[in-house]
Amino acid sequence: MEKEELINRYEYYLKVISEELQRIFEYQREYICCQNGCSGCCEKGMYPYSELEAEYIKIGYSRLPDEIKEIVKNNLKKLKAELAEHKGENFLHDCPLLIDGSCCVYMYRGIICRTFGLITENSEGKLTIPYCAGTGLNYSKVYDPEKKMILEEKVEELGYNVMPKAYNLSRENMMNLSFAKTLGIEFGESKMLIEWLIPSLLE
Ligand code: SF4
Numbered sequence: 301m302e303k304e305e306l307i308n309r310y311e312y313y314l315k316v317i318s319e320e321l322q323r324i325f326e327y328q329r330e331y332i333c334c335q336n337g338c339s340g341c342c343e344k345g346m347y348p349y350s351e352l353e354a355e356y357i358k359i360g361y362s363r364l365p366d367e368i369k370e371i372v373k374n375n376l377k378k379l380k381a382e383l384a385e386h387k388g389e390n391f392l393h394d395c396p397l398l399i400d401g402s403c404c405v406y407m408y409r410g411i412i413c414r415t416f417g418l419i420t421e422n423s424e425g426k427l428t429i430p431y432c433a434g435t436g437l438n439y440s441k442v443y444d445p446e447k448k449m450i451l452e453e454k455v456e457e458l459g460y461n462v463m464p465k466a467y468n469l470s471r472e473n474m475m476n477l478s479f480a481k482t483l484g485i486e487f488g489e490s491k492m493l494i495e496w497l498i499p500s501l502l503e
């Protein structure tokens with residue numbers, strides 16, 4: 301498939317999953333505190349991206365004003381040095397695309413960035429609670445950080461209308477959705493976002 305056609309189809313895929321995620325956020329809204337300027341999920345993390353997602357975010361980067369591109373490049377230069385020091389380890393870092401508390405390529409962000417803030421589970425049923433549940437934000441009123449679990453009795457006690465719900469929003473699941481396959485979308489290899497961006501934008 302021509303690259304342009306693949307990007308067109310991926311944009312359609314993003315539109316569909318974003319509408320679905322919007323419905324989920326709306327359903328869970330009693331537990332969600334996300335708002336402009338809150339960016340904890342883009343800090344001190346790791347951001348796995350497929351080749352296709354990385355290609356798309358690079359399109360977003362190419363459309364940024366020069367001064368913002370410079371900031372991103374400077375962030376990447378610092379991360380490149382730190383990444384070399386942490387070779388072979390899990391390297392938690394701020395996303396280089398986070399500028400003044402906002403994502404500079406928000407419309408182009410990948411799958412994992414679109415699911416930040418929700419409770420997710422993978423195909424084996426392993427739950428991931430948003431990290432900010434432990435910092436007084438999403439789900440925090442019904443989350444026990446010591447037991448690392450949602451307390452159902454709190455849901456009733458505090459009068460919530462719906463239960464906290466986990467969705468299978470693992471990247472693996474999202475990339476294997478049947479409609480993505482029908483569209484012929486190939487996501488390609490996955491690695492950390494900075495591993496895609498450093499060679500493309502700095503070298
Ligand atoms: S790409 Fe944007 S949304 Fe995703 S981690 Fe980076 S700053 Fe956050």
Ligand code: SF4
Binds near residue numbers: 333418
């Ligand atoms: S997921 Fe948590 S840290 Fe991220 S924007 Fe929402 S409330 Fe803030």
